[in-house]
Amino acid sequence: MKNKIKIKCKNLNNLNKLIFSGFKSYSINYTSQAMIASLYLKLRNNSILNIYSETYDIGPWDELGYLVFEIISVEKTDVNFVKLDKKWLNIDKIEKLIYEDEDISIESGLVIKTGDEELIIVSSVMPYNLELKAKFLDLEFKPECYINRYERVNFKIER
Amino acid sequence: MVGDQSDPRAGPSRGKRHNSGPLTKENGGTGNADSDFDKLTGGTGKSSDSSRPPGSKTGDNKITMRPAKGKKGPRIDIPENGSKPPETLHYDKPKQ
Numbered sequence: 001m002k003n004k005i006k007i008k009c010k011n012l013n014n015l016n017k018l019i020f021s022g023f024k025s026y027s028i029n030y031t032s033q034a035m036i037a038s039l040y041l042k043l044r045n046n047s048i049l050n051i052y053s054e055t056y057d058i059g060p061w062d063e064l065g066y067l068v069f070e071i072i073s074v075e076k077t078d079v080n081f082v083k084l085d086k087k088w089l090n091i092d093k094i095e096k097l098i099y100e101d102e103d104i105s106i107e108s109g110l111v112i113k114t115g116d117e118e119l120i121i122v123s124s125v126m127p128y129n130l131e132l133k134a135k136f137l138d139l140e141f142k143p144e145c146y147i148n149r150y151e152r153v154n155f156k157i158e159r
Numbered sequence: 160m161v162g163d164q165s166d167p168r169a170g171p172s173r174g175k176r177h178n179s180g181p182l183t184k185e186n187g188g189t190g191n192a193d194s195d196f197d198k199l200t201g202g203t204g205k206s207s208d209s210s211r212p213p214g215s216k217t218g219d220n221k222i223t224m225r226p227a228k229g230k231k232g233p234r235i236d237i238p239e240n241g242s243k244p245p246e247t248l249h250y251d252k253p254k255q
Contacts, residue, residue: 033221037209052210057231061168061178061249068210101173125175125245126223127236128211142239144174 005056005106007096010070016155018043019112022089025081028132036130036139039121040074042081044089048074053123053130056106064099064106065123065144084136087114097122097150109143109150122150161186161199161237162248176245182235192233192250196224199235227252 009015019041027040029050038052050072053065097109097120109122120133122143133141143150162179163169169179182188182195189195196204200218207215207223214226223236232252239245 031207031209031217032205033217033219035209035217035221054210058173059168061247062172064173099173104173126221126238127225127247128207128209128215142175144176146175 002102003058003104003106005064005066005104007066007107007110008054008068010068012049012069012071015069016094018047018049019094019110020091021045022091023049023084024089025083027079027081029079031129035126036124036132037128039130039132040072040079040081047071051110051121051130053108053128055123055127058104063127064104065108065127066106067108067110067121067123087117090114094155095152096155097147098153099145099149100151108145110155111152120147122147160243160246161188162246163188166249168249172247175239176236176247179246179248181248181250190250192224192235192248192253195248196222196235199237 021044023041023043025042029038031037038050041049050070052068054068055063055065057063093113095111096107099106099108112119117135122131124131125142125144131141131143160179163183166180172178187198199222203219204216207217217223221238225234227233232250235248237246
């Protein structure tokens with residue numbers, strides 16, 4: 001039987017509805033070795049979505065990452081948020097990035113689209129780290145799998 | 160690869176990482192994950208400040224060790240380096 005590992009939402013419901021509400025700014029939480037530990041998105045309602053990656057053991061030595069989402073409280077003095085263009089308040093589409101194999105289906109990433117831009121958030125080739133790609137970011141991009149290995153699946157809003 | 164390839168579980172993972180056994184003797188391996196991590200990081204390992212499992216350590220060169228957990232032994236994650244793919248070294252769980 002195929003194991004299905006879904007995006008993990010720790011303290012929130014309707015993740016897609018939250019993201020569809022749009023976001024104002026972001027902050028990247030780096031480790032001291034300059035790897036991406038997590039991404040903060042400040043949502044339209046000013047709550048802060050923390051996104052990070054954990055790993056799932058498929059076999060004795062094989063593992064793949066999946067995304068975890070939680071709402072957190074952050075003191076203003078702790079984090080420098082970078083303001084985003086207003087277009088990110090109007091999200092057109094959200095897609096899940098799913099690794100699919102004969103024995104596993106795992107939700108390893110998310111693509112958030114507005115107009116002709118997209119933000120890709122996906123588990124890193126380094127376990128427990130994230131990789132990010134967008135026009136407004138100038139970062140190396142090293143996802144755990146080749147990006148075209150993931151299937152893009154529409155993450156529809158639940159009404 | 161710097162890790163042992165003799166185990167049948169060694170080889171490409173489903174992602175881009177390569178799974179290997181412990182650091183080989185030719186590369187200074189001792190069979191002990193803590194000692195090998197110190198060797199690979201030049202002793203620069205510090206507690207990880209990310210969502211990694213408690214007890215994880217990362218060196219200045221981004222090489223990371225995750226501690227044994229449950230039935231799993233320690234793992235050392237080595238980033239890609241030039242033409243070498245990223246590699247995870249797997250160790251047996253230390254006997255109590």
